[in-house]
Amino acid sequence: MCQLVLFRHFYSTDRCYDVGQPTPSTHRQLLKEGEITPGITCDEYISRRKRLLELLPEESVAIVAAAPVKMMTDVVPYNFRQDADYLYITGCQQPGGIAVLGHDFGLCMFMPEPTPQDITWQGQIAGVDAATEFFKSDQSFPISKLPKVLPNMIKSCSKLYHNVNTAIPTYTDLEAFQKASYNGKVHDLSVCTHEARWVKSPAELNLMRESAAIGCQALLQTMLQSKISPYENILSAKVEYECRTRGAQRMAFNPVVGGGPNGSVIHYSRNDQKVKDGDLVLMDVGCELHGYVSDLTRTWPPCGNFSDVHKELYDLIVETNKDCIELCKPGASIQRIHNYSVDKLFRGLKEMGILKDNRLHSYHQLNPTSIGHYLGMDVHDCSKIGYDRILKPGVVITIEPGIYIPIDFNCAERYQGIGIRIEDEVLITESGCEVLTGSLPKEINHIETLLNNHSYGMAAPNIFASSL
Numbered sequence: 001m002c003q004l005v006l007f008r009h010f011y012s013t014d015r016c017y018d019v020g021q022p023t024p025s026t027h028r029q030l031l032k033e034g035e036i037t038p039g040i041t042c043d044e045y046i047s048r049r050k051r052l053l054e055l056l057p058e059e060s061v062a063i064v065a066a067a068p069v070k071m072m073t074d075v076v077p078y079n080f081r082q083d084a085d086y087l088y089i090t091g092c093q094q095p096g097g098i099a100v101l102g103h104d105f106g107l108c109m110f111m112p113e114p115t116p117q118d119i120t121w122q123g124q125i126a127g128v129d130a131a132t133e134f135f136k137s138d139q140s141f142p143i144s145k146l147p148k149v150l151p152n153m154i155k156s157c158s159k160l161y162h163n164v165n166t167a168i169p170t171y172t173d174l175e176a177f178q179k180a181s182y183n184g185k186v187h188d189l190s191v192c193t194h195e196a197r198w199v200k201s202p203a204e205l206n207l208m209r210e211s212a213a214i215g216c217q218a219l220l221q222t223m224l225q226s227k228i229s230p231y232e233n234i235l236s237a238k239v240e241y242e243c244r245t246r247g248a249q250r251m252a253f254n255p256v257v258g259g260g261p262n263g264s265v266i267h268y269s270r271n272d273q274k275v276k277d278g279d280l281v282l283m284d285v286g287c288e289l290h291g292y293v294s295d296l297t298r299t300w301p302p303c304g305n306f307s308d309v310h311k312e313l314y315d316l317i318v319e320t321n322k323d324c325i326e327l328c329k330p331g332a333s334i335q336r337i338h339n340y341s342v343d344k345l346f347r348g349l350k351e352m353g354i355l356k357d358n359r360l361h362s363y364h365q366l367n368p369t370s371i372g373h374y375l376g377m378d379v380h381d382c383s384k385i386g387y388d389r390i391l392k393p394g395v396v397i398t399i400e401p402g403i404y405i406p407i408d409f410n411c412a413e414r415y416q417g418i419g420i421r422i423e424d425e426v427l428i429t430e431s432g433c434e435v436l437t438g439s440l441p442k443e444i445n446h447i448e449t450l451l452n453n454h455s456y457g458m459a460a461p462n463i464f465a466s467s468l
Contacts, residue, residue, distance in 0.1 A: 018123075018124040019124070019126045019130040019134050020094050020123065020124045021092070021126065022038070036091035036134070036135060036136075037087075037091050037093070037290055037291060038290040039203050039204075039290055040091065040203055040290075040291075041203070042091075042136050044201060044203055045089070045090070045135075045136065048089055048196065049089050049101060049106065051196050052193065052196050053101060053102075053103055055192040055195055055196060056101075056103070056159075056161065056192055057159050058103060058158070059103060059157055059158040059159075060102070060103070060157055060158055060159040060161060061100060061101070061102045061154060061157040061159075061160055061161070062100070062101040062102070062162065062189050063098065063100050063150075063160070063161070063162040063171055063189075064083070064085050064086045064089065064090075064101070064162070064163045064189065064193075065083075065086065065098045065099075065162075065166040065167065065168050065171070066082060066083060066086045066092065066094065066095050066096060066097045066098070066099075066166065067080070067081060067082050067086065067095060067166055068095065068166065069095045079250060080094075080095055081250070081288075082094075082095075083163065083165065084291075084377035084378050084381075085163050085166075085190065085193040086099060086163070087291055088193065088196070088197055088377065089101065089107065089193075090107070090109065090135055091135055092109075092126060092131075092135055094112075094125055094126055096111070096112030096125065096143065097109060097111050097112060097126075097131075097143070098110040098143065098146065098170065098171060099137075100150065100153060102153060102157065104156075105138060105139055106138030107136075107138050108139040108140065108141070108149075108153070109131040109132075109135065109137040109139070109140045109141075110140070110141050110145070110146045110149075110150075111126060111127045111128050111130070111131050111140060111142060111143060112125055112127070112142075112143055113127065113142045113143060113144060114127070127142070128140045128142055143170070146170060146171065150171060150174060150176070151174055151175070154176040154177060154180055155176055157180075158185070159187060160180045160185050160186045160187070161186075161187050161188070161189035161192065162186065162187075162188075162189055163189050163190065163193075164188050164189075164190065165190070188384075190383075190384050191384050194382035194383065194384040194385055195382075195384075195385065197381065197382055198374065198376075198382045198385055199392055199393075199394035199395055200376060200394050200395070200396060201394075204376070205394070205396075205427065207289055207290055207291070207292040208292050208294070208375070208376070208396055208425075208427075208436065209436055210289055211248070211287060211288065211292050211293060211294040212294045212296070212425050212436035212437050213436075213439070214243055214247060214248050214287055214294065215285060215286055215287050215294035215295075215296050215437070216296065216439045216440040218239050218240075218242030218246065218285070218287065219242075219283060219296065219298060219440060220441075220450075221238065221239075222235050222238045222239040222242065222283065222285075223298065223300060223447075223450065223451065224450070224451075224454060224455050225238050225455075226275070226281060226451075226455075227303070227451055228455065230259070230275040230276075230277075230302040230303075231274050232257040232258070232259055232262070232270075232272060232273050232274070232275065232281070233257075233271050233272055235257050235271075235281065235283065236254075239255055239283065239285050240255065243285075243287035247289060248287035248288060248289050249288055249289065250287070250288050251286065251287055252285075252286030252287055252293035252294060252295060252379050253286060253295075253379055254269050254271075255271065255283065255284070256268050256269065256271075256282065256283065256284035256285070256297075257271045257282075257283050258281065258282045258283075258419055259274070259275030259276065259279055259280070259302075260275060260276055260279035260280070260281075260417060261417035261418075261419075262282075262419070263280055263281065263299065263418070263419025263420070263421075264404040264405055264406055264417055264419035265404070265419070266402075266404055266419075277303050278301065278303055279301070279302075280299050280300065280301050280306075280310055280420065281300065281301075281302055282419050282421055283297065283298060283299075284296075284297040284421065284423065285297075286379060292376065292377060293375065293376070293377070293379055294375075294425060294436075294437075295375055295379055295398055295423065295425060296423050296424065296425060296437045296440065297400060297402075297421045297422060298422065298423075298440060298441075298442060298447075299314070299419070299420045300447050300451065301451075302451070304452045305452075306444055306448065309414045309415065309418070310418070310420075311444060312352065313415070313418060313420055314420055314444060315444070316344075316345065316352075316403070317345075317402065317403060317420045317421070317422050318422055318442055318443065318444075319344075320341055320344050320345055320348075321399060321400075321401050321422045321424065321442070323340070323341075323344065324337050324340065324341050324372075324399045324401065325399050325424065325426055325433065325435060327340060328391070328426045328428060328432070328433040329391070329428065329431075329432045329433060330390075330391060330428060330430070331391070332390070332391050333387060333389060333390055333391060334370065334371065334372055334373070334374075334387035334388075334389075334391070335386075335387040337371050337372070337399070338370050338371040338372070338387065340371075341371040341401050342360075342363065342367075342371075345363070345367060345401060349403070352415070353411070353412065354405065354409075354411045354412070354415050355411075356410070356411075365406070365409070366403055366404060366405055366409070367401075367402055367404060369400070371399060371400065371401060372397045372398040372399045372400055372426075373387075373397065373398055374395065374396065374397055375398055375425060376396060381396075391428045393428050393429050393430045394427075394428065395427075395428045396428070397426055397428070398423055398424065398425055398426070399423065399424050399426055400423035401421070401422065402419070402420060402422070402423075403418070403419070403420050404419045404421075405418050422442050424436075424437045424438070424442075425437045
């Protein structure tokens with residue numbers, strides 16, 4: 001009787017059952033009927049599980065734990081972000097669960113058992129009923145039953161896979177798991193999950209287009225702000241504000257906002273300097289929308305005009321960016337595109353006199369990065385798939401040529417301390433590619449026109465001025 005009542009609450013229009021995350025009945029502005037997470041239907045989650053089982057050997061079992069809660073201090077947690085593999089197969093955005101996938105029993109979810117005190121402090125958490133009725137697992141148990149149920153699943157399997165990144169003692173300390181590990185039966189599941197996640201579905205691509213659009217709009221507004229507020233921290237706050245107000249749940253990573261020489265530090269994160277008049281600012285940003293991230297970079301002069309030296313280097317980078325995008329098509333690979341970019345940038349830097357020899361070691365001092373990476377639920381998505389893999393329609397990659405000249409590099413002083421990167425998101429299609437970030441200007445004349453004719457005209461207060 002109790003289960004029947006709970007089932008009615010899930011679909012009743014009179015009363016909304018709280019499963020600890022948005023549902024079509026509690027958040028009609030976010031989800032349509034039949035969706036487990038915004039944009040992704042129950043049917044798609046079920047097909048993902050079937051696809052993953054097809055990639056797993058017969059009689060094998062896969063274990064995926066939810067991401068752990070990470071603490072900032074003893075009682076203050078960091079903002080929770082679900083592990084991509086756990087989210088991919090379950091749709092559950094909450095901590096504390098363990099999902100087990102097997103050919104014989106389908107998806108089995110072990111769910112947390114919150115106390116009344118937990119609910120008072122943290123709110124409702126999905127339990128056993130939500131696992132079967134909302135997330136559509138084939139079986140579900142409270143997490144306390146795992147030591148009794150999971151060993152039987154492990155003992156009957158030929159191979160045992162698990163998510164190494166979220167492995168927890170709750171299951172790794174079990175005697176059955178330890179025995180399987182000792183006998184060489186335990187393997188890393190990410191080889192299979194990354195394969196399943198590599199080619200995006202139409203629903204996933206819609207979310208990625210929207211995430212990219214939000215990132216482009218946010219960075220455009222930040223570029224407009226930069227002329228009157230050329231401070232790294234203000235630009236970082238501005239881009240996050242613009243992303244969040246457009247629907248993003250969080251930033252995909254801490255924005256890189258490098259003014260002047262800081263732009264030559266590839267993953268610069270301090271964001272605490274004023275951008276000097278005449279210097280460039282390099283901004284690498286991305287946001288996350290319902291589990292899918294964007295990643296884009298633009299470099300520009302907040303003062304409104306590129307110097308002749310900046311133009312010389314920038315022209316090389318933007319030309320490389322466009323040439324590499326032309327190479328993005330089925331049959332290519334990130335490695336092939338990278339090799340082309342290295343050759344082009346190397347020759348360009350030699351012609352400018354920045355590189356004085358033919359050693360690749362010298363070039364790699366100025367650009368130690370790859371031309372791009374896979375993109376999806378994670379910023380560096382599907383890392384188990386090599387960059388020599390032939391690209392297919394539905395794969396999303398970044399194209400991000402750059403040059404990062406240290407302040408003490410042995411070259412003409414006018415080039416020292418300059419960092420430039422132009423990064424776009426590219427979807428491989430049947431006939432070529434689609435640039436998901438194509439709405440954001442990157443040509444010099446477009447950027448200068450934007451900054452000089454459309455920037456905000458009201459000066460921001462100098463927050464670093466003395467308060468005397």
